Amino acid sequence: MNHAANLETIKLHQEGAVLFAEISAPPMNLMGQELVRDLAALIQRVESDDLLKVVVFRSADPSYFISHVDVTRIKENRDVAGQATGEPSLALLFRRLSTSRVVSIAQIDGRVRGVGSEFILACDMRFAARETALFGQFEAAFGVIPGAGGAQHLARLMGRARAIEVMLSGTDSDADLAERSGWINRALPARELRDFVNALAHRIAGFPSEGQAVVKERVNAIELVPAEELRTDGKLFLQGVQTPAVRGRIRSALQRGFQTRFAEMDLPEMLTGSADWK
Amino acid sequence: MNHAANLETIKLHQEGAVLFAEISAPPMNLMGQELVRDLAALIQRVESDDLLKVVVFRSADPSYFISHVDVTRIKENRDVAGQATGEPSLALLFRRLSTSRVVSIAQIDGRVRGVGSEFILACDMRFAARETALFGQFEAAFGVIPGAGGAQHLARLMGRARAIEVMLSGTDSDADLAERSGWINRALPARELRDFVNALAHRIAGFPSEGQAVVKERVNAIELVPAEELRTDGKLFLQGVQTPAVRGRIRSALQRGFQTRFAEMDLPEMLTGSADWK
Amino acid sequence: MNHAANLETIKLHQEGAVLFAEISAPPMNLMGQELVRDLAALIQRVESDDLLKVVVFRSADPSYFISHVDVTRIKENRDVAGQATGEPSLALLFRRLSTSRVVSIAQIDGRVRGVGSEFILACDMRFAARETALFGQFEAAFGVIPGAGGAQHLARLMGRARAIEVMLSGTDSDADLAERSGWINRALPARELRDFVNALAHRIAGFPSEGQAVVKERVNAIELVPAEELRTDGKLFLQGVQTPAVRGRIRSALQRGFQTRFAEMDLPEMLTGSADWK
Numbered sequence: 001m002n003h004a005a006n007l008e009t010i011k012l013h014q015e016g017a018v019l020f021a022e023i024s025a026p027p028m029n030l031m032g033q034e035l036v037r038d039l040a041a042l043i044q045r046v047e048s049d050d051l052l053k054v055v056v057f058r059s060a061d062p063s064y065f066i067s068h069v070d071v072t073r074i075k076e077n078r079d080v081a082g083q084a085t086g087e088p089s090l091a092l093l094f095r096r097l098s099t100s101r102v103v104s105i106a107q108i109d110g111r112v113r114g115v116g117s118e119f120i121l122a123c124d125m126r127f128a129a130r131e132t133a134l135f136g137q138f139e140a141a142f143g144v145i146p147g148a149g150g151a152q153h154l155a156r157l158m159g160r161a162r163a164i165e166v167m168l169s170g171t172d173s174d175a176d177l178a179e180r181s182g183w184i185n186r187a188l189p190a191r192e193l194r195d196f197v198n199a200l201a202h203r204i205a206g207f208p209s210e211g212q213a214v215v216k217e218r219v220n221a222i223e224l225v226p227a228e229e230l231r232t233d234g235k236l237f238l239q240g241v242q243t244p245a246v247r248g249r250i251r252s253a254l255q256r257g258f259q260t261r262f263a264e265m266d267l268p269e270m271l272t273g274s275a276d277w278k
Numbered sequence: 279m280n281h282a283a284n285l286e287t288i289k290l291h292q293e294g295a296v297l298f299a300e301i302s303a304p305p306m307n308l309m310g311q312e313l314v315r316d317l318a319a320l321i322q323r324v325e326s327d328d329l330l331k332v333v334v335f336r337s338a339d340p341s342y343f344i345s346h347v348d349v350t351r352i353k354e355n356r357d358v359a360g361q362a363t364g365e366p367s368l369a370l371l372f373r374r375l376s377t378s379r380v381v382s383i384a385q386i387d388g389r390v391r392g393v394g395s396e397f398i399l400a401c402d403m404r405f406a407a408r409e410t411a412l413f414g415q416f417e418a419a420f421g422v423i424p425g426a427g428g429a430q431h432l433a434r435l436m437g438r439a440r441a442i443e444v445m446l447s448g449t450d451s452d453a454d455l456a457e458r459s460g461w462i463n464r465a466l467p468a469r470e471l472r473d474f475v476n477a478l479a480h481r482i483a484g485f486p487s488e489g490q491a492v493v494k495e496r497v498n499a500i501e502l503v504p505a506e507e508l509r510t511d512g513k514l515f516l517q518g519v520q521t522p523a524v525r526g527r528i529r530s531a532l533q534r535g536f537q538t539r540f541a542e543m544d545l546p547e548m549l550t551g552s553a554d555w556k
Numbered sequence: 557m558n559h560a561a562n563l564e565t566i567k568l569h570q571e572g573a574v575l576f577a578e579i580s581a582p583p584m585n586l587m588g589q590e591l592v593r594d595l596a597a598l599i600q601r602v603e604s605d606d607l608l609k610v611v612v613f614r615s616a617d618p619s620y621f622i623s624h625v626d627v628t629r630i631k632e633n634r635d636v637a638g639q640a641t642g643e644p645s646l647a648l649l650f651r652r653l654s655t656s657r658v659v660s661i662a663q664i665d666g667r668v669r670g671v672g673s674e675f676i677l678a679c680d681m682r683f684a685a686r687e688t689a690l691f692g693q694f695e696a697a698f699g700v701i702p703g704a705g706g707a708q709h710l711a712r713l714m715g716r717a718r719a720i721e722v723m724l725s726g727t728d729s730d731a732d733l734a735e736r737s738g739w740i741n742r743a744l745p746a747r748e749l750r751d752f753v754n755a756l757a758h759r760i761a762g763f764p765s766e767g768q769a770v771v772k773e774r775v776n777a778i779e780l781v782p783a784e785e786l787r788t789d790g791k792l793f794l795q796g797v798q799t800p801a802v803r804g805r806i807r808s809a810l811q812r813g814f815q816t817r818f819a820e821m822d823l824p825e826m827l828t829g830s831a832d833w834k
Contacts, residue, residue, distance in 0.1 A: 185721050214700065218707045218711075222711045
């Protein structure tokens with residue numbers, strides 16, 4: 001894989017069969033056109049590089065892994081994904097990580113909300129820093145279903161009651177709670193996380209590819225979210241965000257600081273209490 | 279909703295779009311005809327009140343949330359449920375909470391066993407007091423399957439081995455164990471539980487209804503227990519309780535203090551060791 | 557049941573309706589022909605003894621519950637299983653425990669890896685010593701899927717990400733981690749484990765059989781792994797172990813101490829780093 005390749009928002013670093021992909025889309029790792037384009041390019045190239053066996057996703061920003069989708073670019077994001085995969089859907093783009101022969105690991109510091117959560121849920125494994133990681137799937141606070149599979153993943157992982165709590169409350173789960181509910185594989189002390197993921201990635205890369213492929217294939221046959229369910233949620237999300245009510249809530253949120261780095265440090269607080277949301 | 283409405287066993291208190299329903303059926307919140315009738319009436323009225331978005335269930339008795347079904351009134355309970363919903367089944371009555379646009383939260387102090395457990399499992403979320411809540415699904419100790427969906431819910435939530443353990447052991451799980459196994463969303467310190475649930479209920483009520491509806495609908499499409507499975511378990515339960523062996527065990531249990539407030543403080547102990555049960 | 561029956565690798569001890577079966581196949585409780593033959597005989601006899609209600613599996617070796625399959629005897633093991641059940645499959649032999657009217661409990665001290673893990677996953681319940689139990693499903697390190705249902709059980713119990721982690725990492729989980737991920741019912745202090753399981757087994761044996769049967773039947777209808785999926789994994793495993801690449805890895809591992817008691821005390825370490833495995 002050509003490391004000098006033109007990825008604007010992802011820095012690559014390869015060690016043997018392990019590729020480290022560091023997300024860097026200042027000021028807050030919003031999922032906008034550039035990051036979607038780069039993720040799509042990366043996923044395609046990883047697949048076609050026979051020397052790669054594991055890809056690790058990290059963030060250059062200790063406070064934000066991926067914040068959420070850029071709500072002013074929803075249609076453009078889908079179009080960019082569609083150019084890469086033939087179908088305008090972030091969920092189906094992410095799903096290629098789940099079905100790939102390459103093993104994907106998310107190493108999570110900071111906030112992972114909305115489509116960021118849906119991205120890590122499509123990775124094969126996810127580990128998070130106990131002190132800093134925060135998880136949110138808050139789309140229902142705007143009146144819509146998560147657009148890229150969040151409801152599908154969370155309901156299967158944590159059961160009906162916890163998935164509903166997460167989505168309807170619009171609050172953050174810290175890493176310990178996310179571990180207890182199954183959102184992530186495990187929470188680790190922040191200072192140990194990087195070494196743990198490095199060692200795991202290299203260990204897996206040292207084992208034979210065919211074992212990884214058959215395990216993923218058979219586990220996917222049981223637990224992978226069907227593409228059709230992702231398409232349904234995607235359509236419901238798109239219908240929702242085009243209604244005047246949701247557009248009004250988005251405008252109102254943008255005026256209150258939504259999509260700014262500082263205000264989203266405590267997004268649950270920001271989402272609270274505006275009477276016109278009801 | 280008319281708060282003065284004639285609910286004998288449930289005290290209502292409304293704050294904005296949140297309705298608090300406090301169960302009070304002394305001496306031990308048995309699920310008898312009165313409580314079934316009142317729950318059925320409440321569920322129907324909540325549904326039809328467009329101003330309501332969240333209903334919180336609490337108990338007036340700190341030792342019993344809902345103890346279990348009144349075993350001397352199984353047929354009458356079903357008939358009362360049938361008058362309300364058209365089908366003589368507590369499971370299908372409770373299931374209306376799961377499918378309702380209104381969000382339901384159980385705030386649990388004290389014992390929740392048998393049909394009480396099945397009631398909270400049909401609510402959208404459930405939070406319990408760490409020091410006082412106890413959970414049991416003990417029907418198998420009498421020789422029958424839980425009658426209102428317990429096996430269905432528990433197997434899906436906690437997996438095969440833990441569901442079998444809970445049902446065959448006839449012991450209680452405390453709130454911490456219930457959290458670890460997925461029976462409840464979370465255990466909280468008893469002194470914080472009420473404020474936590476209040477805040478969560480009002481927070482959810484502040485968000486748009488259409489988001490809540492679409493999230494519940496899509497999560498239900500994945501994880502809601504099919505009505506047909508509830509009917510099957512209900513039939514098996516009813517067949518079981520009509521056999522001489524089970525009727526004998528019920529009589530024997532009633533003689534030993536079953537369905538009395540004091541003896542059921544430690545129901546697992548009471549269930550132990552009577553040789554004629556085998 | 558005739559306790560003097562000729563089981564070479566399993567010592568039997570009966571107390572009332574509870575049968576204790578202590579696995580003793582020195583030097584490390586490998587799953588070879590003798591143990592397969594004895595497990596098959598035991599499972600058949602337990603089924604046919606109407607006085608038995610619960611069977612508890614223990615190990616005579618505090619360091620190994622069941623280590624894993626004897627990789628030099630894979631075909632012979634299947635044939636022995638086939639003689640007992642009509643189908644040459646360990647997975648389908650173990651599955652008879654899951655579908656039996658008799659309740660099965662695994663009491664786990666020491667290491668449980670590979671087919672040992674698959675055996676306990678087919679039991680109705682499993683409890684482990686916090687200080688000594690270790691769990692591994694490491695077949696993918698040799699390039700193959702687990703052969704007797706491991707992927708099926710783990711994916712359903714712990715979800716996609718944790719099942720993939722367990723199988724691709726080839727590391728051990730200790731009992732606390734195994735509890736958190738759902739691999740076992742619960743971890744207990746080693747000194748309390750035996751008494752806990754004894755009491756649970758006798759308690760269950762004191763309750764009526766028909767309740768146990770109907771609960772297992774209804775839970776199995778939801779969560780039991782379909783036999784067809786076990787057959788598919790079994791075929792994939794067998795195909796894998798017959799390839800030159802996997803045979804070479806097995807030979808290489810045997811030379812490095814695989815299947816010796818001392819070297820497998822830290823099997824994950826032993827699996828690491830041999831360049832020819834890639």
